[in-house]
Amino acid sequence: MEAPVRTRALLLAKTDHSPPDDSTPEQPCLIFRPDSHTISPREILQPSSSTHTAPSTMSLQIPMRGKSGGAPVTKAVILVGGPSRGTRFRPLSLDLPKPLFEVAGHPIIEHCFAAIARVQEIREVFIVGYYDESVFRDFIKDCSRTHPHISVKYLREYQALGTAGGLYHFRDAILKGRPDRFFVLNADVCCSFPLEQMLRLFEEKDAEAIILGTRVPNDSATNFGCIVSDAHSKRVLHYVEKPESHISNLINCGVYLFATEAIFPSIKSAIKRRADRPRLVSYPSSDALDSQYTPAGDDDDDGTKNEVIRLEQDILSDLADSRQFFVLETKDFWRQIKTAGSAVPANALYLTKAFQQQSEELAKPSANILPPVYIHPSAQIDPTAKLGPNVSIGPRAVIGAGVRIKESIVLEDAEIRHDACVLYSIIGWNSRIGAWARVEGTPTPIREHSTSVVKNGVKVQSITILGKECAVADEVRVQNCVCLPYKELKRDVANEVIM
Numbered sequence: 001m002e003a004p005v006r007t008r009a010l011l012l013a014k015t016d017h018s019p020p021d022d023s024t025p026e027q028p029c030l031i032f033r034p035d036s037h038t039i040s041p042r043e044i045l046q047p048s049s050s051t052h053t054a055p056s057t058m059s060l061q062i063p064m065r066g067k068s069g070g071a072p073v074t075k076a077v078i079l080v081g082g083p084s085r086g087t088r089f090r091p092l093s094l095d096l097p098k099p100l101f102e103v104a105g106h107p108i109i110e111h112c113f114a115a116i117a118r119v120q121e122i123r124e125v126f127i128v129g130y131y132d133e134s135v136f137r138d139f140i141k142d143c144s145r146t147h148p149h150i151s152v153k154y155l156r157e158y159q160a161l162g163t164a165g166g167l168y169h170f171r172d173a174i175l176k177g178r179p180d181r182f183f184v185l186n187a188d189v190c191c192s193f194p195l196e197q198m199l200r201l202f203e204e205k206d207a208e209a210i211i212l213g214t215r216v217p218n219d220s221a222t223n224f225g226c227i228v229s230d231a232h233s234k235r236v237l238h239y240v241e242k243p244e245s246h247i248s249n250l251i252n253c254g255v256y257l258f259a260t261e262a263i264f265p266s267i268k269s270a271i272k273r274r275a276d277r278p279r280l281v282s283y284p285s286s287d288a289l290d291s292q293y294t295p296a297g298d299d300d301d302d303g304t305k306n307e308v309i310r311l312e313q314d315i316l317s318d319l320a321d322s323r324q325f326f327v328l329e330t331k332d333f334w335r336q337i338k339t340a341g342s343a344v345p346a347n348a349l350y351l352t353k354a355f356q357q358q359s360e361e362l363a364k365p366s367a368n369i370l371p372p373v374y375i376h377p378s379a380q381i382d383p384t385a386k387l388g389p390n391v392s393i394g395p396r397a398v399i400g401a402g403v404r405i406k407e408s409i410v411l412e413d414a415e416i417r418h419d420a421c422v423l424y425s426i427i428g429w430n431s432r433i434g435a436w437a438r439v440e441g442t443p444t445p446i447r448e449h450s451t452s453v454v455k456n457g458v459k460v461q462s463i464t465i466l467g468k469e470c471a472v473a474d475e476v477r478v479q480n481c482v483c484l485p486y487k488e489l490k491r492d493v494a495n496e497v498i499m
């Protein structure tokens, strides 16, 4: 990854939001919301009840803006979810949690962290999810080594709490040090994360929340949260999560900046609404919808059901009513990383960005290296192999003579034997591709947000994916297939899931 560029400090004058009286953050101050209910921050900030992490139990105040003294304090949260029962990132997630899967030579989550680290004022980052604590230990150690001035902590939810439920559960940790605002990034998106621009808009508009938006083709918009905004003021007028019918092609990128004084009261109100109407259940994530997830507590009375609160369903449309919710529309690249196949376009986008920034990490272009290409220093590439564009080769991979690889990811310890061809594919850890074999997917337009294509009337993955330790025999052709780990392919196969 390119060395983090330290972006310029925010030079914008800090708006004074302090109330006209002499109330201090230590005194209970009231937050007036336009929907007419009034909540005291003290009422909101009861100590959180984590069993896995021990957030401070002292009663913390939500800082009133401009009251924290000095430069505004900004933190960041990366939402990583957990070992979901969803199947979309399989077979790769069978062997590695999705946030740690490498695209363009770095774990998906590292691209988010690098963007956060470029915002000079951020000193504290939380990774929030329901994976085991051990999952992110090495990643966090690496972050602390490369960015010693940033504290990175993993906060584990005891169960999936939803995208807002986790924030609320760990509010003591987030609010410690009285941050004025904090970013929230979905770990499973790939974009240039224009966080500085979001901060500028936040200051300029005296916002309670900023959401990053992007335009997608009309026919894919309903797969995302949709934003109706005022083009001139950038104000969010209306927000609907995955609407049934078209309302806008400006969609939620899964990157937010929230004023602490606004977001926690909103979540608190949503929790209260849920308590009043217990039958309104939020699913903790869209993966859960795929996997027939039954919310915890649905059939028993342990009270956990109501803790699942989603930003998208339960909070954002309310924030739109508050009138201090704005959208920053990015014209730069953006993709979701949901299916395993979507790692291939994400790889291409991050490599292209690294190439534009003349990253030293990329392989030098030559007759046989068509940029952008990332090759791990420990990989062995025969000089007659032709790679690129948009290829990442992982540690200790061995690429033989006359091999052709394009638009693909080759993972650690894989071997591609001489004269094989790999196109639009992911070759799993330790897999073996025989001589003269051909492993290929189908190209899809770069603007396309789906990773499936219709072949012979059947919807199949456009990217061929071989899980861990698969073997493709010499001269065998594998086309548009998803192959589970440890399989041996001895004959030609197309448009199949090989179990």
Ligand code: GDD
Residues within 6 Å of the ligand: 079, 080, 081, 082, 128, 129, 130, 157, 159, 160, 161, 162, 163, 166, 185, 186, 187, 188, 189, 223, 224, 225, 226, 241, 242, 251, 252, 253, 254, 284, 285, 286, 287, 312, 336
């Ligand atoms: N900590 C935690 N706890 N994280 C979660 C949970 C949870 O219970 N559930 C989901 N996440 C994380 C996921 O890992 C992912 O990074 C992010 O939150 C959003 O995931 P989903 O809930 O599956 O939503 P989605 O991806 O279908 O849609 C969201 O993202 C789109 C952009 O990629 C929504 O925000 C859409 O509006 C948006 O367009």
